[in-house]
Amino acid sequence: MTSTVLLLPRNGLRRLMALNAGTSGAIKFKHSSADDLMLLSYVKVGEVGYQVPLAPKTHRLNQGDTGVNGLWFQVPVELHCWWYELVRRGDQFCVPRDEFVKRLPGPLTDPGALGYIVLTYARGAAFPPYDVTPIPEFAAWLVTRDGVSGVSVAVEPAEFGTGQLAARWPIDDLAKATVMVVGVGSIGGAAVTALAGYGVGRLLLVDPDRLMWHNLVRHVLPGRHVGHFKVDALREHLSDQRSDTRIVPYRFDVVDDAHEVRGLLSATDIVLCCADGVAPRRVVSHLARRAGKPAVLACVLDDGGIGEIIRLRPYPDHGCLLCRRQALIDDGTFDPEPELEAGYGTGTLHQPMTAVGSDLAIVGDLAAKVTTATVLETAGHYTHRLPGEQLNLALQARRGWPGPYDLGYTGNARWVSTVAPPRDDCPTCGKP
Numbered sequence: 311m312t313s314t315v316l317l318l319p320r321n322g323l324r325r326l327m328a329l330n331a332g333t334s335g336a337i338k339f340k341h342s343s344a345d346d347l348m349l350l351s352y353v354k355v356g357e358v359g360y361q362v363p364l365a366p367k368t369h370r371l372n373q374g375d376t377g378v379n380g381l382w383f384q385v386p387v388e389l390h391c392w393w394y395e396l397v398r399r400g401d402q403f404c405v406p407r408d409e410f411v412k413r414l415p416g417p418l419t420d421p422g423a424l425g426y427i428v429l430t431y432a433r434g435a436a437f438p439p440y441d442v443t444p445i446p447e448f449a450a451w452l453v454t455r456d457g458v459s460g461v462s463v464a465v466e467p468a469e470f471g472t473g474q475l476a477a478r479w480p481i482d483d484l485a486k487a488t489v490m491v492v493g494v495g496s497i498g499g500a501a502v503t504a505l506a507g508y509g510v511g512r513l514l515l516v517d518p519d520r521l522m523w524h525n526l527v528r529h530v531l532p533g534r535h536v537g538h539f540k541v542d543a544l545r546e547h548l549s550d551q552r553s554d555t556r557i558v559p560y561r562f563d564v565v566d567d568a569h570e571v572r573g574l575l576s577a578t579d580i581v582l583c584c585a586d587g588v589a590p591r592r593v594v595s596h597l598a599r600r601a602g603k604p605a606v607l608a609c610v611l612d613d614g615g616i617g618e619i620i621r622l623r624p625y626p627d628h629g630c631l632l633c634r635r636q637a638l639i640d641d642g643t644f645d646p647e648p649e650l651e652a653g654y655g656t657g658t659l660h661q662p663m664t665a666v667g668s669d670l671a672i673v674g675d676l677a678a679k680v681t682t683a684t685v686l687e688t689a690g691h692y693t694h695r696l697p698g699e700q701l702n703l704a705l706q707a708r709r710g711w712p713g714p715y716d717l718g719y720t721g722n723a724r725w726v727s728t729v730a731p732p733r734d735d736c737p738t739c740g741k742p
């Protein structure tokens with residue numbers, strides 16, 4: 311059995327907590343009977359009334375049925391000790407109405423046949439001796455002719471962003487970071503979501519594509535964004551959930567608009583490329599190297615069988631993507647890069663989809679992890695060091711592939727720590 315919950319937005323409670331707020335006034339609620347949920351939507355303090363919108367603006371209850379009236383009172387903490395006991399015991403218990411009224415600073419009107427809600431504020435409940443007990447500063451009551459029962463409340467906290475993680479997670483260094491994500495398809499969309507979850511402060515999204523119906527089976531974006539540019543839709547999608555992350559969308563094609571993308575790199579700490587196709591990956595490798603920035607490249611190979619994440623760093627002894635791939639060819643492994651030309655499924659008629667969305671999301675999440683770890687390592691957090699510069703993950707068992715790609719069981723992961731050096735004649739690593 312469920313019971314009604316009353317949501318209390320902080321911007322409304324602040325009005326009641328003001329020292330000159332007086333001791334009582336009118337309030338209004340929005341109500342959703344389907345959710346058995348009420349929202350404090352209006353408070354009157356003295357002669358002034360305030361609307362109390364719930365963040366985010368798109369919350370369904372902001373459009374809920376309105377016009378449910380109630381009252382608020384400032385009360386002694388003792389009354390909230392009663393409330394705690396009533397809510398703990400359940401709906402069937404109530405206190406006599408006249409006992410309740412004795413502890414209020416003003417009278418109650420007749421509750422009629424249906425009753426009404428009273429919100430009470432106990433100044434001081436947040437301080438000793440009550441700070442170690444669950445006695446809340448705000449409580450709600452259903453007043454009926456039969457008596458007064460407790461109503462569960464949920465108070466909007468002052469902080470619900472990544473700041474809460476400050477004791478356990480290096481939020482400050484990530485909040486300062488800017489990550490460019492090139493390609494926000496199924497891998498990139500998952501990576502962007504994860505980067506925001508890690509608390510990266512600014513994300514520059516580069517992708518010229520729109521979300522179309524065939525993307526929905528794998529993309530993090532929901533169907534209401536069909537037709538929108540993916541970069542814009544991701545910004546909107548994440549703004550409610552991860553308001554600490556600023557998302558800047560660019561409808562650029564990294565190959566055709568390489569000049570514009572190059573211009574963004576000076577303000578970027580690291581580039582994450584989740585675009586499939588050989589050309590975008592080579593362009594990212596080239597631009598990042600020339601700008602002296604690290605880059606992470608994520609893709610799936612072999613029809614979705616293998617996830618691959620490569621980290622490129624602009625060190626004198628680290629080769630670019632081309633040099634790394636050439637070394638594989640030279641030592642007799644092979645070049646997996648042409649695999650990417652086929653893509654891992656664009657959903658067009660001539661090219662069936664291969665990888666499943668949740669596998670692509672695993673690769674996107676891991677790519678975000680590698681990117682975040684690189685930012686943190688650079689900032690001196692050595693507990694975030696990675697074991698190598700390339701990670702291959704079997705999304706499905708693949709046997710008989712050469713070198714690091716021989717991953718016998720689903721879930722096998724292999725890090726490669728050796729990095730091919732730059733070749734003398736490399737157009738990316740060589741002298742400009």
Ligand SMILES: [Zn+2]
Pocket residue numbers: 629630631632633634732733736737738739740
């Ligand atoms: Zn090179």
